């Protein structure tokens with residue numbers, strides 16, 4: 001049994017802070033390294049951890065590789081971090097891996113873009129990410145005032161930009177889930193980290209489906225291979241090493257702009273792919289995602305939405321839907337987590353799939369497009385996608401490249417994730433498997449554009465103190 005040191009792990013690993021309806025993500029540049037280390041050391045005492053509960057508000061902090069260098073870390077320890085984190089998100093190689101091309105290319109990003117681009121927080125100056133969460137607007141204003149003056153008051157940090165997600169609706173803390181801008185309930189399917197106690201609630205196939213080794217998400221513990229994920233370190237006393245990674249993880253942030261009007265138009269235009277009845281539009285939209293608007297999974301309820309199954313996550317594909325006749329093989333959730341369909345034997349398939357899980361903590365930004373809107377209001381809206389994984393390449397990047405963006409995923413041909421993909425100018429393809437034959441929707445357009453992004457390291461509290469030079 002893994003004993004997870006919850007008191008040393010930042011709380012975002014355990015919770016999306018659903019009771020905290022307001023969130024702000026602040027980007028800073030280190031202006032004075034000694035002052036910034038002092039600030040970090042003091043902040044460590046205020047950071048929300050997995051043992052503290054959520055209290056009146058929540059605070060977490062993460063750093064980029066350039067941020068660690070700006071704090072004064074030497075090249076040797078800096079080289080012990082995971083390569084994608086060291087290199088950053090915008091190298092030509094990573095642009096290809098992530099599919100960040102055309103309108104999603106980093107030199108067009110609002111933040112995190114390459115040095116010299118128009119980004120308000122270009123990657124060479126993007127050092128620190130402070131994540132603040134509060135239950136309401138008043139509490140957020142006080143928290144912001146206090147944290148902003150601590151960070152910048154004595155010139156330790158320079159504020160670059162703040163991302164502001166929309167407040168969560170009041171119903172969220174009552175156990176409901178968020179709704180993303182295309183209109184789908186989101187956040188129901190998450191891996192369950194071994195050692196959190198949540199795994200005790202699952203047994204049998206449900207446990208095999210969702211329980212994932214601690215080291216897949218927290219450094220310092222055995223991962224899905226039974227090994228310790230390489231951890232960064234600092235030189236310690238007596239020529240020893242201080243494990244800087246223990247209880248930390250890597251954090252991926254991507255600002256994904258959504259073309260909601262374009263999505264709705266496409267659904268109207270192509271709904272005929274799945275029939276001409278009154279429910280065809282909702283059914284076609286559900287086929288693209290793999291869940292109905294309510295959240296109910298197609299694998300469980302293929303013909304109609306069923307709110308009683310809105311939070312259902314007790315399903316696989318191999319037994320009930322091996323050929324994608326319920327949930328298309330290329331649907332977003334089937335690509336992002338193919339569950340038991342990655343190998344002939346189901347238990348083995350789940351083991352393999354669970355080497356590529358991510359912990360999602362996204363929140364929407366920008367106002368919703370009213371249901372009655374007949375044209376695009378040109379207001380920017382989307383998802384501030386945040387996910388965590390101990391191994392960026394094997395988890396986040398693999399999901400994005402080898403599953404979502406792979407044109408040959410699951411025996412398909414020339415298709416991409418219908419939600420995330422960047423189809424060619426002549427339009428993308430999406431196959432809806434069915435019996436006796438499949439139909440193919442043509443002319444898919446691009447609905448999601450990357451507006452910014454970066455890789456961060458979310459240290460444990462002891463890691464923060466080591467970085468501050470206080471351990």
Ligand code: HEM
Nearest residue numbers: 180184185186187188189256291333336337383399400448
């Ligand atoms: C604006 C962009 C996106 C939208 C609108 C979107 C929407 C959704 C929705 C509606 C669900 C179903 C709810 C749930 O299962 O929790 C979902 C699930 C999921 N998404 Fe996305 N998503 C987006 C971006 C991404 C990205 C960038 C990734 C990773 C590369 C991703 C990975 C996943 C995963 C892993 C699941 C859970 C699948 C499962 O376990 O069954 N999503 N997404």
